[in-house]
Amino acid sequence: MRKFLQGSEAVAEAVKLCKVGVIAAYPITPQTPIPETLAKMVADGKLKAEFINVESEHSAASFVLGATATGVRSYTATSSQGLLYMGEVIFNIAGMRLPVILTCTNRAVSAPINIWNDQSDSMALRDSGSIQFYCENHQELVDLHIQAYRIAEDKNIMLPVMVSMDGYILTHGFEVVDVPSQEDVDKFLPPLNLKHKLDVENPLTLGFLADPEYYMETRYAIQKTHEGVLKFIPQVVREFEGVFGRRSGGLVECYRLEDAEKVIVACGSVCGTIKETIEEARRKKKKYGLLRIITYRPFPLQEIYKALKDKPQIAILEKAVSLGAYGPLYTEIKMLFSQKDNKKLKREKRICGFIAGLGGRDITKDTISYIFKRLSQKQVDCEFVDLKPEYIE
Amino acid sequence: MMMKEHLFISGHTACPGCAQATAARLVVDSAGKNTIITNNTGCLEVFTSRYPESAWRVPWIHSLFENAAAVASGIEAALRYLGKKESINVITQAGDGGTADIGLQALSGAWERGTDILSVCYDNEAYENTGVQRSGLTPYGAHTTTSPIGAYSIGNPINKKSMPDIALSHGCVYVATATFGFLQDLIRKVKKAFTIKGPKYLQIHCPCPLGWGYEPNLTYRISKLAVETGLYPIVEYEYGKLISVRKIKPTPVEEYLKLQRRFRHILDKPEQIKIIQETANTNIERYGLKAEEV
Known part of the structure; x- marks a missing residue:
């Protein structure tokens, strides 16, 4: 259905369509309209999810780490200082191979403090192990968030995805967006099914200490997975086109x-x-x-x-x-x-x-x-x- | 005592005489198998989860030094979403640094939101894992590598932060202290905690032979002396009300101090001992620790 949406609303619509179960967020300009829209969706009963106001971005990222490790699809969004504060956790999420999706509403980094757009924040996290997308317009915001979950949760990938969108230009601007149907999204995005998760029936230890005998291979594994992601993304784009009838995203x-x-x-x-x-x-x-x-x-x-x-x-x-x-x-x-x-x-x-x-x-x-x-x-x-x-x- | 299969098994790499290892085993055994644990970075994490081995027989996750309470909050929310919250206990555990210093923000958030978790602090009164540096729970006068004694220093110049008070002011529904010295009491408190819904805090005094400078066979004695001097009051609050304390016949603090190298430098300084004795007296007064004469 075609809708005239603010970029932040478009993102929230996509997150809702992905049937996210846990959302944790901490406010920072210009990210705020995204959690605000999601909070209202939950308050109105339009989205069945746990929406939690946490005490910092560090905790927002840690919160979705925990929820995802329990096997529930989760979401958070941030910007600038918030992203840098999350940085430690994002490296950790990638190392733990958890398919967390987060939106970075790109904003300059302090000092001097500046709430306007550039991409210094997400670029600073380029070595974290997280997959990174950069959106051009609102349609891509919707499509790439849906694709992000599909890619992150693939059993051969299992990495976080950061979807970057320019602050104000995309977060606050309005465009006409084709919002897909729930039926189509369900066809494209199967429910999250984690192989390794926190489950009392099958107790696993996650987040172990790896000494020099084992650590390096874990980094090598992420590097190899990224090579795989390069091959997987074009396939996802084709699948996406098959279901939604439009080409979107890609390398x-x-x-x-x-x-x-x-x-x-x-x-x-x-x-x-x-x-x-x-x-x-x-x-x-x-x-x-x-x-x-x-x-x-x-x-x-x-x-x-x-x-x-x-x-x-x-x-x-x-x-x-x-x-x-x-x-x-x-x-x-x-x-x-x-x-x-x-x-x-x-x-x-x-x-x-x-x-x-x-x-x-x-x-x-x-x-x-x-x-x-x-x-x-x-x-x-x-x-x-x-x-x-x-x-x- | 517990002949059943433990949920925390031997083969881990804790030091001899480590109180924390025993306390951690009793905590998880008392919580039972339907428990998920999040663990901050620290001794306990390092000596139990070195790949490819693990001491844990319940789902256990370590992420970072300061975020176990936030990870636990996420787990709790996910369990609620899955409709499994009623049947599963969530524990977030850390050392004193991971609780009172770097992890306090995440704990504060989790408590303030009323998250249904038990936060356990294994209080060995310093950053023992990184080599005995001062934490917010290091007691006054203790020598650590970052509060060393010297011509201008008597050791740690700051009093121990009162985490139970901080937990109480957050409205934690159950707040208690326990110790390696009284293990039955520790077991009872863990079991009790899980009968109450909401945020709970349990602080366990865990002497550390390496960091405190004593022979491993003294852990038990030192644990008991910490309580009997009044320096480590064993208390229990439910819904903000003090419901029990361990009564003592107060022993002078020197008896506790003299067994530990970290306090050796103040044994010949009566004015320093007096300051520490006053801390004990304040505790005895505040909690009514003194046993009635029979």
Whole structure:
């Protein structure tokens, strides 16, 4: 059914359709409309779930860890400082191989305190073992949350999934969304059936101590599983299309790439602005394209390589920076083309890194046009775009 | 005593004379097999769950140092969702650091929400697992590696935090202290706790030969002396009301202090002993610990 929804409501609708049994949350801007909507659904009896107000994000993540380990599908959402505070638990959830789903409403990290959007928060947790999706629009919010449970709970995966959505832009903006029927979601998403759980009939010890004899293999296992996730996601996308009749999610999206000479690589809602800019430029015969990263962890190396190998000029546009180094995505894509087989590349390649939109600074079509233009001038690794010189000493 | 099959089995790697190991076994045995345990990081977790072995014969989960109460809350909510809450006990357990310091926020939340769990604190009065550092439950005057004695230090300069009072002010329906020194009392309290629905707190004094500096065969004697001096009052509250205390014929605190290396430095400092004796006297007064003369 088509509905005009706020992004946060769209997420709550998806969570409800996934028949989540336990929800724990702690308020942080701009995540609050999600738990608020879910709390009301529970209060009105529209969602049969335990909704618990906990005392911190650390406890919210721990709460859903415990509920999931007991075999009940669970959900939480957070942002920024809240995500960093949860960070310890997210690493732990991944290590314990529990299929917890959480939404990160992307927001800048303090200090200075700033409640507006960038992606420094979720990017900081890229090494946690959690799968990470970045949504472009409201439809993807619904679809990727449903897919997240399907992927996380697969017996060969058993890892948390973080679905990232840009704060305010997606959390508070309204769009028309096709909300699937319960019947279709039930067809796509079977009930959670954990093999290893807390059960008095079959007592297991979870969260053991692993000494040097055993620890390393547990990390290797997660690494191998991530490789498997790269193969599994396209299969889930096909299954999803079979049930819901639309293609949604996946590893990457190639937009106008076939003949593109200049490509921006980016993730999240900014891709909408990039697409519009590309359309306008195309009308002026400029061969621009976009590679949108949907799945950031596991990192879809091969798809990115395939999409970019013949492209002479590539700009990585990021709303995050690894301070003291470069944008995280830039580092990884640069690495891809620095390997030996670079020699096989047909043309000389320029890969530039741009940081934009930190702390909620608007990324406009002018910003995007500037980046496309800048790309043919000289190599830059980590250029902060749209800086205001009057504030720089 | 208990000839049945234990729910906490031998073969774990606790030190000789460890009070916590025995206390933990009695807690789970008294709770019974329909029990799920969450355990904070600490000695108990380390010596019972080293892969591929486990001492636990009930479902048991360890996540982090500070979050066992939040994990237990999640389990309790999940059991309620599954309609299994009535038949399953949930225990969250930790050492004194995991309870009174780093784990207090999660405990506070769980208690305030009225979560139907028993929180057990195995109080060995320091971070023994990491090598005897001071915690919020380390008593005044005790030497630890982070409250060392020295020319400018008499050891830990801070009084022990009163966790039972903190639990009571949260409205915990059952709050009790117990000790390795009186095991039948400990068993009774665990069983009693599970007859009451709501948040419950049980703090068990667990002497630690390694951390406190005494021979392992003295654990029992030291446990008893902690009670008999009035330094570790054994009390029991139901719905906020004090319903029982273990009566004592008060023994001077030196009898307790002199057996432990952690207090050796104050044995020749009467003014320090006086401070500790005053703590005992305050306890004796507050809880009415003194046995009536017959």
